[in-house]
Amino acid sequence: MESNLITEDKQKNKLEKAFEILKTMASKPSGLIGLTIVLFHVVLAIISPYIAPYDYKAISPNTMLLAPSAEHWFGTDSLGRDVFTRTILGGRTALTVTFFGSLIALLWGGLLGIFCGLVGGKIDDVVMRVVDAFLSIPWILAMLLIVSLLGTSTEVLIPALGFFYGKGIVRVARAATHDVIAKDFIVSARARGHSNMSIIWNEIIPNVRDAILVEGAMRWSWMLLGFSSLSFLGFGVSPPTPDWGLMISNARGLMSFAYWSVIAPIVGLSSLIIGINLTADAFAKALGIDRSTKAPV
Amino acid sequence: MKYILKVFSATFMSLILSFSIANASSGVFKVSHDLGFGKDTNLDAITKGRLFQVVIKTQNRLVRPDMNGVPSPSLSTDWSANSDATEWTFNLRKGIYFHDGSAFDAPDVKYSLMRAKDPDIGSPVRKSLNVVEDIEVVDQHTVKMKLSTSFADFPLLLTDYRLRMIPEGSGDTIGQTGVGTGPFMVDKFDPEGTTILKANPEYWEGAPGVAEVHVIAIPDAQARIQALLTGQIDMNRYVPFNQKKIFDSNSKFTTTVIPTGNWRGVVMRTDTAPFDNPKVRKAFRLAVDRQELVDLVMGGAATVSCDTPVMPSDQYRLQMDCPQNISKAKNLLREAGFPNGIELTVYPATLEPTWPTIAEVVQQQVAKAGIKVNIEMVPSKGYWNEVWMKKPVSMTRWNQRPADTILHEAYHSGAKWNESYFKNADFDKNLADARSELDFNKRKKAYQNAQMTLWEQSGTMIPYHVSRLVVTSSKVKNLDAVDHFSIQWHKVKVD
Numbered sequence: 001m002e003s004n005l006i007t008e009d010k011q012k013n014k015l016e017k018a019f020e021i022l023k024t025m026a027s028k029p030s031g032l033i034g035l036t037i038v039l040f041h042v043v044l045a046i047i048s049p050y051i052a053p054y055d056y057k058a059i060s061p062n063t064m065l066l067a068p069s070a071e072h073w074f075g076t077d078s079l080g081r082d083v084f085t086r087t088i089l090g091g092r093t094a095l096t097v098t099f100f101g102s103l104i105a106l107l108w109g110g111l112l113g114i115f116c117g118l119v120g121g122k123i124d125d126v127v128m129r130v131v132d133a134f135l136s137i138p139w140i141l142a143m144l145l146i147v148s149l150l151g152t153s154t155e156v157l158i159p160a161l162g163f164f165y166g167k168g169i170v171r172v173a174r175a176a177t178h179d180v181i182a183k184d185f186i187v188s189a190r191a192r193g194h195s196n197m198s199i200i201w202n203e204i205i206p207n208v209r210d211a212i213l214v215e216g217a218m219r220w221s222w223m224l225l226g227f228s229s230l231s232f233l234g235f236g237v238s239p240p241t242p243d244w245g246l247m248i249s250n251a252r253g254l255m256s257f258a259y260w261s262v263i264a265p266i267v268g269l270s271s272l273i274i275g276i277n278l279t280a281d282a283f284a285k286a287l288g289i290d291r292s293t294k295a296p297v
Numbered sequence: 298m299k300y301i302l303k304v305f306s307a308t309f310m311s312l313i314l315s316f317s318i319a320n321a322s323s324g325v326f327k328v329s330h331d332l333g334f335g336k337d338t339n340l341d342a343i344t345k346g347r348l349f350q351v352v353i354k355t356q357n358r359l360v361r362p363d364m365n366g367v368p369s370p371s372l373s374t375d376w377s378a379n380s381d382a383t384e385w386t387f388n389l390r391k392g393i394y395f396h397d398g399s400a401f402d403a404p405d406v407k408y409s410l411m412r413a414k415d416p417d418i419g420s421p422v423r424k425s426l427n428v429v430e431d432i433e434v435v436d437q438h439t440v441k442m443k444l445s446t447s448f449a450d451f452p453l454l455l456t457d458y459r460l461r462m463i464p465e466g467s468g469d470t471i472g473q474t475g476v477g478t479g480p481f482m483v484d485k486f487d488p489e490g491t492t493i494l495k496a497n498p499e500y501w502e503g504a505p506g507v508a509e510v511h512v513i514a515i516p517d518a519q520a521r522i523q524a525l526l527t528g529q530i531d532m533n534r535y536v537p538f539n540q541k542k543i544f545d546s547n548s549k550f551t552t553t554v555i556p557t558g559n560w561r562g563v564v565m566r567t568d569t570a571p572f573d574n575p576k577v578r579k580a581f582r583l584a585v586d587r588q589e590l591v592d593l594v595m596g597g598a599a600t601v602s603c604d605t606p607v608m609p610s611d612q613y614r615l616q617m618d619c620p621q622n623i624s625k626a627k628n629l630l631r632e633a634g635f636p637n638g639i640e641l642t643v644y645p646a647t648l649e650p651t652w653p654t655i656a657e658v659v660q661q662q663v664a665k666a667g668i669k670v671n672i673e674m675v676p677s678k679g680y681w682n683e684v685w686m687k688k689p690v691s692m693t694r695w696n697q698r699p700a701d702t703i704l705h706e707a708y709h710s711g712a713k714w715n716e717s718y719f720k721n722a723d724f725d726k727n728l729a730d731a732r733s734e735l736d737f738n739k740r741k742k743a744y745q746n747a748q749m750t751l752w753e754q755s756g757t758m759i760p761y762h763v764s765r766l767v768v769t770s771s772k773v774k775n776l777d778a779v780d781h782f783s784i785q786w787h788k789v790k791v792d
Contacts, residue, residue, distance in 0.1 A: 059661050061592035065539070078539045079593055079657065144676075152673055234647060234674030239657045250653075253519050257542045 024286035025279070031286075034278025041272045045092040054082035056089050057240045065258045075260035077251060086242040087264040091272065093243045097158055098223045104162025105169055105223070106216040112166075113173025113212075114204055118181060118196060124174075131170050139164045140229065147235045154237065161227060165219045172215045176208035183207075210287040217280035221273045228269050244269045322496035322508040324791035326773065327530045329521050331648040332514045335679035338488035340475030341468075342461040343413045343420035345681070345713075349458060349696075350512050351492055354786045355396070356461035356477025359387060359406060360452050362783045366610065366699075368452035372401065372462055372478065382447045382735060389438040393501050395464045396482040397474075403434040408465040410442075418468075422459045424712040425705040428732060446733040449740065453699045458782040480505040480787035489514050506775060506790035516677040518650035525550075531770040531791060534781065537650045538596035544768045551773070554598060555765045557780045558608025558697025561651060563643060563659060565756040568718040569689045575754045576633035583629070584666035585659055586621035587760040594654045599761035605748045606695065606703045609762050613700040613731075613741050615748035626666035638667025644684045645692050648677035652692040655760075686716050693757065697780055700744055704728055708751065717756030724750040 025031040054072075063080035066072055074083035116124040134142075143160060150156045180186065181204070189199050230236040231245025239246065244265040251261035330350045332338065337346030342356060360376070363369040373387040393401040410432055413420050420426075428448055433441040444451065462478060463471050470476075475483040478501070481494035494510040513530060515521045522540060525533045536544070536552075544550040565572035565581065572578055587601045600609040603619035630638060643659075645652035653674065660670040675684050685691045693716055698706065705728060706712050710720040724747050731743035751757075769776060774790040777783065 057661055059589075059593060059658055061589055064593065079654065148675070234653070238672045238674075239653065240660060240672075249519075253522055253537070253540045253543075 021283070021286045025282040028282060028285070030278050031282025034275050034280075034282055037271055037275025038279050041091055041095060041268075041275065044088055045095045048088040048092050052085040052089060054085045056081065056085050056242045058082075065254070065261065067258075068260050074264045075258070077247070077261045078254060078258070083247075083261055083264050086247060087244070087268050089242040090244045090247060090265055091268050093237060093241060094224055094227060094269070094272070097154055097161070097237070098220055098227055100158045101161035101165065101223050101227070102216055102220040104159060105166035105219055106212060107166075108162070109166030109169025110173045110208075110212045110216075111200075113170040113175075114177045114200055114208060115196075116170070117174040117177025118200060118204065127170075128174070131167050134164075134167050139226065143226075143230060144233075144235055147230070152235055152238050157227070157230075157236065161223055165223045165226070169212065169215055169219065173208060173212050176211040177204055180204055180207045211289055214280060214284040214287065214289050217276065217283055221276035221280065224269070224273055224276065322498065322505050324507045324772075325509045325511055326507040326532075326789055326791050327511045327513060328532050329513045329515045329524060329530045331518075331521075331535075332489065332516045332678055333648045333681050335682060337682060339472035340483065340486060341472040342459045342463075343418065343422055344472065345421060347459065348488060348492070348512070349781070351475055351483065351486075351494065352461055352477070353458060353479075353782060353784075354481040354494055354510060355475045355479040355483055356463065357479050358455065358457075358460050359389075359462065360455040362456045364777065364779050364783060366456075366783070368456050372406075376452060378449075378451070382449045382451065383444050385442045385444070385451050386435070387440050387442070389440070390501065391438055393478050394499060395478055396476045396497060397464060397467075399464050401462065401464075401478050402437045403440045404465045405462055406440045407432040407434055408468075409462045410460065412463075412468055413460060419713055420459070421706060421712070421714040422457055424709050425454060425457070425702045426460070428454070446729070447735055448732050449735055449737075450699070450701060450732075454702060456782075457698065457702055458696070481510055484509075487514075500787055502785070502787050505787040510786075516648060518647045525768060525770070528770065531773050532767070532776070533769075534765055534767045535650060536766045536768045537594075537654075538598050538766055541596070541766055549771055551769050551771050553767045553769075553778050555767060555778055555780060556600070556609070556762075557765050558611065558703075558762055559695065559765065559780070560602065560606055560608075560759050560762045561649065561655060561692070561694045562757050562759040563655070564685075564691050564693045564716050565641075565758075566686075566689050566718050567720070567756040571633070571635065571639055572689065572756055574633045576629040577635065577639065578756050579753065580626040580629035580633070580666060581663060581668060582755075582758045583619075583622045584626040584663040584668060585758055585760060586662050587619065589621075589662065590655065590658055590760045593658050594651050595761065595763060598764040598766065600764075602759045602762050604752055604755055604757060604759045606707055606751075606757075606759060607700040607744070607748060608697050611700045613744035615745040615752075617752070619752070621662065623665045626663075626668075630667060635667075638669065640669040640671070641690050642671040642673055642688075643690050643692060644673050644675045644688050646675050646677040646680045646684070648680055649692065649694050652694075656692065659758075686714075686718075691716075696782070697762075701728070701732065704744070704747055707757070708747075708755065719754070719756055721750055721754055724754075 026035055060080035063076045065078055066076040068075045072082050074087060077083055116127050146160045186203055189203050227236060228245035231243045232249045236245050237243045247265040248262055255262050328350060330348060334346035338348050339346050340351055341347060342352040357372045359371060359373040360368045361371040372390050374390050376385060376387045378385050395401060413422050413426050428444050429442050430445045431443045435441050464476060467476060473486055480497050480500040482497050484495045485493040492512040496505040496508050498504050515524055521533050524530045544552050565578055567573060582604055591597060591599045591601055603617050605615055607614040643656050645656045656672045660672060663670060706714055708715060708719050710725055727743045727747035731740050734740040734743060772792045775788045777785055
């Protein structure tokens with residue numbers, strides 16, 4: 001009974017702390033704007049399949065390149081497809097792929113960085129040199145190689161993006177761990193004979209979590225841009241999946257006379273990136289992390 | 298009197314001078330190529346990697362198509378056949394020199410054409426040229442070609458854009474030098490950068506209108522459009538019709554629509570399951586709505602084709618209708634053992650700007666017949682080496698050729714560019730019969746029978762023959778409004 005009470009208290013504390021952080025973030029105009037934009041995109045992504053007015057795949061020569069109207073709010077593209085439908089569903093694609101990609105990046109990058117920071121020595125040297133080697137390879141070339149070999153399905157894109165965007169997190173997590181391991185409570189835990197896993201889980205993660213989360217949030221927006229770049233080049237998700245990068249790529253040649261087919265995905269992509277960036281900055285400030293000196297990537 | 302003479306001389310000299318200046322080659326004509334053959338790009342017209350944007354300007358054929366596609370004199374001034382059309386005599390133009398200074402004569406013709414038949418070189422044009430058994434050098438300016446069969450349309454075959462005349466013995470170096478008798482000479486060959494051609498002042502049809510032609514490698518289709526808009530190139534012959542509006546209202550550009558025999562398609566390898574079953578192939582082809590493709594991809598500027606590669610204006614083309622038939626496609630799939638449909642992947646690249654759109658439209662159309670199409674974009678660079686004729690399903694595009702040539706080259710069981718690996722004895726026999734038939738109607742019937750076999754059996758879905766939207770900078774003058782291979786490049790001027 002007592003332990004249940006303690007757990008409930010802990011959860012309550014966590015919720016209170018999360019609410020406090022959100023409140024602090026929203027107290028600044030930039031944080032409020034960022035949060036609002038991200039929330040808007042997330043809600044739209046969730047409800048988009050239910051509110052989309054047309055089939056995103058439906059092609060027709062009769063509706064090619066129609067200007068915005070009451071029937072087609074954002075007009076139609078060169079194959080006669082509704083741009084509004086494809087834009088809102090495109091946001092869902094982008095958010096899904098990059099959210100799970102960022103999660104993978106956070107998990108492997110964060111855990112590996114913490115482990116290297118804790119054990120140090122030769123293992124740390126070898127791992128960091130391998131990470132350095134990967135960092136020296138332009139990610140887009142490596143991604144092109146991967147999608148050329150394995151295809152462009154989301155099953156390939158999510159882990160591949162997660163891997164390439166996790167490299168930088170390894171370094172941030174390792175640096176944050178170095179700040180922590182010299183502290184007395186780690187020395188005490190070692191003296192008590194705790195295993196490395198126990199120290200990572202109980203002592204280090206709670207103390208480096210915030211720095212890694214902020215880094216992860218920033219990487220999310222970079223990954224969004226990276227994912228859209230891949231789609232723009234034709235190596236993101238496969239047609240006819242609605243995707244902002246792909247929509248921009250298909251419509252870029254029509255910009256001078258069918259601007260509507262390219263403006264909507266551009267606004268969607270740029271607003272989401274700006275929103276995530278503002279949110280990540282506000283998040284960092286709310287946690288007391290100075291990103292100007294804490295991003296040794 | 299002395300004064301009058303002086304004035305007269307000065308006026309005369311001025312006239313001569315201005316006439317010379319007016320006729321001198323000047324200006325630079327900048328064009329692009331898509332680097333589709335990657336590192337294999339070369340200047341040997343008969344090889345797979347030939348950079349035709351260069352060789353068509355540096356080398357001549359014996360016979361060229363005129364503005365209506367009819368064989369007309371080039372390096373051969375006239376020709377005649379014996380009574381059964383098995384021997385053809387060609388008289389050569391006199392006083393012609395290659396860019397390296399050597400004279401063009403009969404041994405060069407024999408060398409150039411026999412080399413195209415060399416199995417070691419394995420030219421894609423070899424299959425259609427195999428009808429030539431021997432070439433006899435009658436004298437320095439006359440050759441007699443002995444054929445294995447009667448061939449009433451033989452001069453038409455010689456209009457093939459690859460059958461260029463090169464100096465005898467130059468086979469080892471021609472891929473880099475591009476030496477010919479054409480209006481331009483290769484100054485610098487840089488397939489991945491800018492290839493520079495200089496005017497040949499001694500060109501037999503007159504000095505070219507421009508001093509230089511720059512052929513710039515730009516693999517991406519939209520990048521080529523931007524290059525045209527920004528003045529980096531002066532001509533783009535592959536502008537998609539949905540971008541016509543950009544140029545229509547801009548006085549800096551001239552747009553021309555040219556009906557052509559060029560076609561685009563989706564190729565299924567007939568040696569690979571499930572496409573080794575003719576019913577599956579026909580089901581896929583029946584599930585396509587060709588008119589909708591014409592409207593969506595070409596903005597209506599194309600002629601529907603029923604999987605025949607023979608161009609709409611060709612006398613041997615089989616005219617037929619082929620509307621989308623989903624129920625028949627489903628039945629064929631069921632009979633072939635695929636009652637739940639099939640799944641396939643196509644690999645478009647942007648080197649042909651319409652491929653991704655064709656793939657997307659076809660994807661939606663054939664889905665109604667239970668055919669699921671996945672689209673995987675691939676890089677433009679090296680497409681022809683790494684995707685085409687390698688993957689079970691690929692995208693294709695062909696430039697126009699006479700009926701006999703295209704049917705041999707793309708479908709004959711022994712052809713190097715038989716991209717669908719199509720093998721059909723009846724088809725081969727019809728082609729052989731057509732060549733040896735001297736009666737026009739019977740010959741036409743044989744060619745059309747061959748095309749009917751393609752409709753029933755082939756692995757290549759050819760939805761239309763395109764009209765080409767050619768956009769040039771308004772500085773470009775005197776460009777013939779015909780397809781690539783009929784243009785007289787020496788006439789082009791750039792203000």
